[in-house]
Amino acid sequence: MIDYIQITEVLDEAACSALCAEIRAAGGRAAGLMGRADQKPAWPEVRRTRRAEVSEATEGSVNALLARQKTALERHFGLALGTCEKPQFLHYREGDFFVPHQDGNTPLIHDESRFRKISAVMFLNRQSDDPSPEGYSGGSLVLHGPYSGPNLRVSMPALPGSLVAFRSETTHEVTPVTRNERFTIVSWYRGA
């Protein structure tokens, strides 16, 4: 089984549109991977997406929103959670993706990722196969079952304004965007 929770309507339509516009306008830079500071800044074979710097006010309101979801997530996952990492404001264009990976809390590597307990993704625009100008195609967030179990793949419903959360050790990927632009915000809750 893959354990995740989706909380709908954490952002309303107007907030989603404003965030997409701010992220698009910010331009952003190729997003990197967590790791040592001396590594190359981007890994286009592994992760291709832009990461935008938004205003302090926007980042502050997203931090507050993430803090408000904490109790529901603690209850769902049976974990005591602490603070969230600095949220990443992501802009995927056609062809952008993130290969299957874990965000942290695995016994694989001794870096900052070991403090991540719960990964959270907020969807800011709609995934749709009709050619609507606001929607995108492809770009599914897919969670994978653990390697010791059956070969499970579950696509998360990309409902704009919703937040999806899962344990950071869960393998997941973002399949390539095949049309238009995809906008998400991601962050990680650390343990208490």
Ligand SMILES: O=C(O)CCC(=O)C(=O)O
């Ligand atoms: O954009 C997404 O849906 C998820 C991105 C992701 O997996 C990550 O940033 O670690």
Ligand SMILES: [Fe+2]
């Ligand atoms: Fe991830």
